[in-house]
Amino acid sequence: MLFFGKQKQNSSPLPLDATMNIIAKPDIEVGEELLLLCKAGGEGDITWTKDGNDVEDGVSRMDESTSTLVIQKATMQDAGRYTCLCEFDNGGKDEVFTMLYVYEGPSFGSTKTYHEFLNGTDGLVPCLVTGQPAVDVHWLRHREGISSDARRRVHRLPDNSVLIEKVKREDAGTYVCEAQIRGRSINQHLSITVVVNAPPSVHLREVVKKVIAGPETNVSLVCLVDGLPKPNITWIMPATFDPSHHQFNSDSSELTIRSVTRNDYGEYICTATNKIAESSATIMLHVYEAPEVFVSAEQQSVSVGERVSVSCNVSGHPQPEQYWLNKHNGRTLDSASGLVHVVDGALVINEVVPSDGGIYSCMAVSTSGNASRDVAIHTQPGPPHYLSVSPGLTSVLFSLKTPPISGGTPITSFVLQWRQSAAEQWKEITIPASDLLAIPSLKPYTLYTVRLAALNAVGVGQFSDKNTVRTQGLREPDSAVLLSNEMKVEGNSFSVPLKQTDDGGTPLLHFDVRYRQDKEGTDWKEIQLPSNADSVSLQDLSYGSDYQLEVLSVNSNGSSIPAMFNFTIADQPVSSMTKGRVVAIVMAIFLVVFLVVDATCCYRNRCGLLMSIAVKVFGQKVPGLQMLGEGEGTNGEVKLKGISTPRGSVQHSEAGVQTLTKEGGQLTEITCDKAPLTKNEKTQAGRDVHTANA
Numbered sequence: 103m104l105f106f107g108k109q110k111q112n113s114s115p116l117p118l119d120a121t122m123n124i125i126a127k128p129d130i131e132v133g134e135e136l137l138l139l140c141k142a143g144g145e146g147d148i149t150w151t152k153d154g155n156d157v158e159d160g161v162s163r164m165d166e167s168t169s170t171l172v173i174q175k176a177t178m179q180d181a182g183r184y185t186c187l188c189e190f191d192n193g194g195k196d197e198v199f200t201m202l203y204v205y206e207g208p209s210f211g212s213t214k215t216y217h218e219f220l221n222g223t224d225g226l227v228p229c230l231v232t233g234q235p236a237v238d239v240h241w242l243r244h245r246e247g248i249s250s251d252a253r254r255r256v257h258r259l260p261d262n263s264v265l266i267e268k269v270k271r272e273d274a275g276t277y278v279c280e281a282q283i284r285g286r287s288i289n290q291h292l293s294i295t296v297v298v299n300a301p302p303s304v305h306l307r308e309v310v311k312k313v314i315a316g317p318e319t320n321v322s323l324v325c326l327v328d329g330l331p332k333p334n335i336t337w338i339m340p341a342t343f344d345p346s347h348h349q350f351n352s353d354s355s356e357l358t359i360r361s362v363t364r365n366d367y368g369e370y371i372c373t374a375t376n377k378i379a380e381s382s383a384t385i386m387l388h389v390y391e392a393p394e395v396f397v398s399a400e401q402q403s404v405s406v407g408e409r410v411s412v413s414c415n416v417s418g419h420p421q422p423e424q425y426w427l428n429k430h431n432g433r434t435l436d437s438a439s440g441l442v443h444v445v446d447g448a449l450v451i452n453e454v455v456p457s458d459g460g461i462y463s464c465m466a467v468s469t470s471g472n473a474s475r476d477v478a479i480h481t482q483p484g485p486p487h488y489l490s491v492s493p494g495l496t497s498v499l500f501s502l503k504t505p506p507i508s509g510g511t512p513i514t515s516f517v518l519q520w521r522q523s524a525a526e527q528w529k530e531i532t533i534p535a536s537d538l539l540a541i542p543s544l545k546p547y548t549l550y551t552v553r554l555a556a557l558n559a560v561g562v563g564q565f566s567d568k569n570t571v572r573t574q575g576l577r578e579p580d581s582a583v584l585l586s587n588e589m590k591v592e593g594n595s596f597s598v599p600l601k602q603t604d605d606g607g608t609p610l611l612h613f614d615v616r617y618r619q620d621k622e623g624t625d626w627k628e629i630q631l632p633s634n635a636d637s638v639s640l641q642d643l644s645y646g647s648d649y650q651l652e653v654l655s656v657n658s659n660g661s662s663i664p665a666m667f668n669f670t671i672a673d674q675p676v677s678s679m680t681k682g683r684v685v686a687i688v689m690a691i692f693l694v695v696f697l698v699v700d701a702t703c704c705y706r707n708r709c710g711l712l713m714s715i716a717v718k719v720f721g722q723k724v725p726g727l728q729m730l731g732e733g734e735g736t737n738g739e740v741k742l743k744g745i746s747t748p749r750g751s752v753q754h755s756e757a758g759v760q761t762l763t764k765e766g767g768q769l770t771e772i773t774c775d776k777a778p779l780t781k782n783e784k785t786q787a788g789r790d791v792h793t794a795n796a
Contacts (some may be wrong), residue, residue, distance in 0.1 A: 131176070146167070205286065217296050297330070309384075311323065315364055329374060395415075400475070422467055435449070460478075489566050491552060496545065548572065610656065614654040
């Protein structure tokens, strides 16, 4: 930094452009070189003084208006007021001054920059600062000043040290000692590291660990360690270390045991050690074995009355308790005397009965879990009870209100037996349990002795009590027979002969017939035929369709099984004559008839289209008609306008042909073409007729 001294004016006259300045660095450290430059602003004699004393050493003249003062190695004594004086050649005088500040430091000397303290003790962090003329010391942490208030746990002492009372882990970090030359912006700072050491401490998530042994079971033991410096962790295990069985994480704080076995049971000691101390903790690992159940047989098939025994062994840790359970009734078996009991852990049934059949379970119960194994005891079914027997149509029907005891395995079928007398052997049939229990094809009006027994996978059970029953003779008719070889299809009509072979022992009432088109969504149409019908006839069926037909015979006992028949109605035949040809033929016939009628009208009554055409072409003289009019009329004929006509019958005119007849003295008009007679023509014709008659 350069300092420019201000010119001091006096009473002596000065050059017009005279301005004095001192250029110098105001602050200089001990040992540095200093240069002071004085510019007088005019020619003259320049001298230097310090605190009013002349200075000669280090002074040199650069030109007539500039002078320098050089201090080679500044000392504290070089500080003071420096004045530059100039006596100008014109006799005037002037001076200018500057203050020079010399300092030493600041310096931290032998101050330690690293401190370690034990957690919980008091820590002192000194800052040894030197410097001249005076140094102020400040402490910073996290860019905030440390107070000198003694009531604070961390505070600054008068000797510029920092006291940390009862050091904590959070007191660790960087502290900054800042030294500043008093009154000047000259400062230095020193970073000091504080480390707080702590003895190891071990924390366990679980003091006791419980697991079930098994190939899929893995267990982790965690040792949470704290301390500074960071402790080393070691483990003591009840079993020999096996890298494939025991695995550690990167800092050994977690031990994983894979596929836990019973041998892994015991104490696991975790030890943490650093340069201050060591600490240990123990984890107790309890390894349980899940209960297992072993039975001598999972299924036993025995006959009623035999003895059965099934042994059962259980294992596990801790040793489980053993029970036998009847799963049918939910009761636990005991070792008391009885037909079904437990002897030395074995299930024993002395004399098996059907109700003993079912599922029994050997159970193992312990704190490590439960296990069971089922044993199925199978025997023959029990006898049917609550059985009712009723006669059918030459058959006997059985009805069970409740099914018999199954013997521990499902009843698959029933054995039905019958005989007419005690001297006969039993006859029998086997019927599936899901079907109707009936003995068919018996003699009508016959007394039978019958009984019933259930059958399962073990065998036939005990038969029911014997029942006596008399069969009935009436039954439904047999199905009607449709004689398909005599079927007739004519257009959209169908017929097939019908024959009834057996009426079931009672007269037929009627036949029920129903039919429909053989396609999805069509409804059945039903008709009823009398009992003496010998055929089925259907009318107005759809061309080109397949049909289904069913016929049932009905008597007072019911209806037969339907006789079913399928038939087809062919497509409707198409005529070879087209509509155009039909229309042409009709028009031709109409034209011929018209010509015949018109010709008849023309030649007989002198009317019609042909007559009109002839008159137009030939005038009044129509060929073929003149001969009819020649000569005098006889037999009462009258000539009108040169044409001989029967009296009172015809009058011709150029406008057309009219016929007048007289009936009872009155004229009757007959018009034969499209031109009617006018009123005058009718009057003249009447007069002509009257004259002729006169």
